[in-house]
Amino acid sequence: MPGRFTLSTAILLALTASAVAADPIRIGVNEPLTGAFAASGTYVVNGAKIAADEINAKGGVLGRPIELVIEDNKSNPTEAAAVAEKLITSDKTPVMMGAWGSSLTLAVMPKLMDYETPMLVETSSSGKITTSGNPYVFRISPPSSLEAETFAPIADKLALKKVDFLVLNNDFGRGAAADFGKMLKGKGVEVGLVETMDQGAQDMTAQLSKLKSSDSDTIMITSSVDQLVLLFKQMAALGMKKRVITTGGSQNPDQIIAQAGSAAEGTMHLTTFLPWMPGKTPSPEATDYFIAQWKKRGFQFAGVTESFRGYDGIRTIAHAIEKAGSAEPAAITKAFWSVDFTGLNGPIRFAKTGPAGKESGQSKPDVYLIEIKDGAVVVPTL
Amino acid sequence: MSELIQHLVNALILGGTYALLGIGLTLIFGIMNVVNFTHGVLYTVGAYVMYLAVAALGLNFFLAFPVAILGGLLLGAVIETVLLRPFRGSDIDTTMLVMIGAGIAMQSALLWIFGGVAKAIPSPFPETPLQIGPVSVSWLRLFVLGAALVLIGGTYALINRTRLGLAMRAAFQDADTAALMGVNTRWIDTATFAMGSSLAAAAGALLGPVYVVTPQMGGLAELKAFAIVILGGLGNVTGAAIGGFILAIAEELGAGYVSSGYRDAMGFLIIIAVLVYRPTGLFAKAERIG
Numbered sequence: 001m002p003g004r005f006t007l008s009t010a011i012l013l014a015l016t017a018s019a020v021a022a023d024p025i026r027i028g029v030n031e032p033l034t035g036a037f038a039a040s041g042t043y044v045v046n047g048a049k050i051a052a053d054e055i056n057a058k059g060g061v062l063g064r065p066i067e068l069v070i071e072d073n074k075s076n077p078t079e080a081a082a083v084a085e086k087l088i089t090s091d092k093t094p095v096m097m098g099a100w101g102s103s104l105t106l107a108v109m110p111k112l113m114d115y116e117t118p119m120l121v122e123t124s125s126s127g128k129i130t131t132s133g134n135p136y137v138f139r140i141s142p143p144s145s146l147e148a149e150t151f152a153p154i155a156d157k158l159a160l161k162k163v164d165f166l167v168l169n170n171d172f173g174r175g176a177a178a179d180f181g182k183m184l185k186g187k188g189v190e191v192g193l194v195e196t197m198d199q200g201a202q203d204m205t206a207q208l209s210k211l212k213s214s215d216s217d218t219i220m221i222t223s224s225v226d227q228l229v230l231l232f233k234q235m236a237a238l239g240m241k242k243r244v245i246t247t248g249g250s251q252n253p254d255q256i257i258a259q260a261g262s263a264a265e266g267t268m269h270l271t272t273f274l275p276w277m278p279g280k281t282p283s284p285e286a287t288d289y290f291i292a293q294w295k296k297r298g299f300q301f302a303g304v305t306e307s308f309r310g311y312d313g314i315r316t317i318a319h320a321i322e323k324a325g326s327a328e329p330a331a332i333t334k335a336f337w338s339v340d341f342t343g344l345n346g347p348i349r350f351a352k353t354g355p356a357g358k359e360s361g362q363s364k365p366d367v368y369l370i371e372i373k374d375g376a377v378v379v380p381t382l
Numbered sequence: 383m384s385e386l387i388q389h390l391v392n393a394l395i396l397g398g399t400y401a402l403l404g405i406g407l408t409l410i411f412g413i414m415n416v417v418n419f420t421h422g423v424l425y426t427v428g429a430y431v432m433y434l435a436v437a438a439l440g441l442n443f444f445l446a447f448p449v450a451i452l453g454g455l456l457l458g459a460v461i462e463t464v465l466l467r468p469f470r471g472s473d474i475d476t477t478m479l480v481m482i483g484a485g486i487a488m489q490s491a492l493l494w495i496f497g498g499v500a501k502a503i504p505s506p507f508p509e510t511p512l513q514i515g516p517v518s519v520s521w522l523r524l525f526v527l528g529a530a531l532v533l534i535g536g537t538y539a540l541i542n543r544t545r546l547g548l549a550m551r552a553a554f555q556d557a558d559t560a561a562l563m564g565v566n567t568r569w570i571d572t573a574t575f576a577m578g579s580s581l582a583a584a585a586g587a588l589l590g591p592v593y594v595v596t597p598q599m600g601g602l603a604e605l606k607a608f609a610i611v612i613l614g615g616l617g618n619v620t621g622a623a624i625g626g627f628i629l630a631i632a633e634e635l636g637a638g639y640v641s642s643g644y645r646d647a648m649g650f651l652i653i654i655a656v657l658v659y660r661p662t663g664l665f666a667k668a669e670r671i672g
Contacts, residue, residue, distance in 0.1 A: 033498055034493060034498040034597070034598070035498070035598060036598075038497075038498025038499055038500070038596070039498070039499040039500060041498075042497070042498060042499060169643045195642045196641075196642050196643040197642060197643075197645075198643075198645065198646060200598070200601075200602060201645065201646070202589075202593040202594070202599070202602075203396060203592075203593070205392040205396075205634075206389060206392060206633070206634045206635075206636075206637030206638045206642060206645060207637060207638075207642045207645075209385055209388040209389055209392060209638060210385065210637075210638050210642070212385075212388070213384065213385040213388075226500045226594055226596075229500075229502065229594060230593055230594060233509075233592075236509050236510075236511065236520070237509075237511045237518065237519070237520030237522075237523065238388070238511065238518045239510075239511050239513055239518035258502075259502040259594070261509065262509050263509055
């Protein structure tokens with residue numbers, strides 16, 4: 001009998017040990033899965049899942065698998081803050097990724113201070129996020145000032161004279177209009193109308209009619225894909241012929257081509273990822289792997305310009321946890337500063353931005369200009 | 383000047399669908415004394431039926447439109463029979479709560495079935511707009527206006543020229559007396575709710591191809607429908623029709639000449655003004671109050 005006892009004890013011990021070893025590290029994911037930004041948020045989450053599966057297939061982080069705790073912030077800042085609180089206090093996630101839109105991320109940020117928990121910001125572009133003195137924020141998407149800076153030489157080549165803006169009436173849109181406007185004015189380009197629209201608005205003909213009769217040559221638009229589709233269709237319906245350049249990196253050009261058709265012809269978009277030309281990306285192998293996984297899961301190719309952020313975001317968090325050596329919020333916050341690897345759109349390493357002593361982390365990704373020509377995405381030769 | 387004309391043309395087209403939404407809601411309120419909080423979801427359902435018929439089943443666009451209206455009609459009849467009939471005679475608050483619950487459940491069901499990603503409905507109209515001088519109008523939007531006007535006219539004729547319409551008007555004025563005169567008021571309730579629902583679905587089916595279709599699209603539409611009904615006077619069909627156009631003009635001119643950021647606020651400013659100065663609505667007649 002003692003033999004059997006030992007054996008069953010051993011099995012029991014082994015089970016307990018493996019249960020301890022398999023105890024996953026939970027990563028909170030705070031994204032808009034319903035509401036105005038549902039399409040984009042869903043893409044980001046699906047990208048994040050690819051990263052989690054890849055990391056777990058390679059043995060996880062610190063010998064433990066990672067587990068994504070995904071919550072829907074309903075495209076609503078109030079909900080985004082509530083989701084963050086839930087993830088930190090109830091799910092005990094030591095680190096989070098979120099929250100897609102600038103207004104959503106800004107709503108979450110006080111919670112990070114309250115609970116001293118870091119968050120990787122994968123999409124938001126308002127300057128305020130990394131300049132308000134929140135040391136728990138690490139951003140891999142470009143702020144609109146960085147986008148504007150990259151766009152400056154392109155503006156010269158396009159010989160812009162007068163630019164109108166049509167932007168979302170939130171931190172994302174108004175921030176972009178301010179940063180791009182400043183850059184253009186510095187170049188002597190005239191800035192005309194700045195029109196705004198609600199994030200859920202479906203009919204922008206009033207704004208467009210006003211822009212149609214202005215004497216500008218170019219309209220810069222900041223919004224996400226669903227609204228851009230509507231805008232291009234409504235511009236075509238109004239017979240508008242001005243040059244259109246969109247900013248923000250949430251345009252999903254393939255979805256625009258599919259849903260807006262010929263109305264999107266000739267439009268230009270500032271994007272942070274070139275999935276159409278994997279060879280031109282900073283890490284072609286990783287890009288190929290990611291796109292192959294995306295297709296294998298049956299997702300539409302159109303989503304990759306958005307979903308790669310979720311993929312890179314989770315990979316960045318995994319790097320930070322690995323460097324931290326433990327899954328504790330304080331250690332992970334500290335470790336973010338030593339992350340250094342090549343993401344799908346450039347090197348990911350954080351530079352200090354914002355007020356001294358409580359700096360936020362900002363990585364500097366590549367920004368590209370693409371054009372929709374004959375129903376396909378091309379990099380225009382300027 | 384050309385900008386003003388363009389704004390007015392835009393408003394005219396938008397006003398048609400607003401009027402449809404408003405008429406549907408005001409009918410149900412006027413005759414049944416039910417505040418229909420499923421109105422916005424029925425609008426969304428109309429758009430999704432249109433999407434299913436055109437994009438998924440490959441049905442002809444012009445055939446899909448009546449299918450969507452029929453879908454709204456049937457769903458409306460089911461809602462009335464299952465959810466409202468048991469509460470017949472109870473006060474307006476009870477049915478309001480039932481309708482709020484039904485609205486939330488139906489919207490969540492749509493989200494569950496179709497997901498949150500927007501769907502586009504392909505339309506058979508050419509992308510190049512009709513150009514009249516400086517004013518451009520898309521063919522699709524012209525069709526939307528035409529269809530809305532036909533439906534408004536049809537509803538008008540049904541209410542004022544048919545026996546069903548006569549019975550509805552009788553039930554509206556005094557349900558008990560109408561019942562004593564042999565009007566089957568239960569059937570009138572079902573017919574009214576189904577008809578109001580089909581108008582909401584029609585508006586959704588018309589605007590779905592113009593915009594994109596999402597489970598949340600009905601929220602704002604419902605708010606606007608309520609605004610139109612208040613504007614036109616509760617239960618007043620003519621008022622709702624005119625109210626729809628007034629709201630569209632206010633939004634369009636407000637966005638064009640005041641501030642585009644307050645586009646959706648314009649309508650509500652008007653409502654506040656109406657409630658303060660003419661609480662019974664702009665077009666209320668004395669006998670319709672109470």
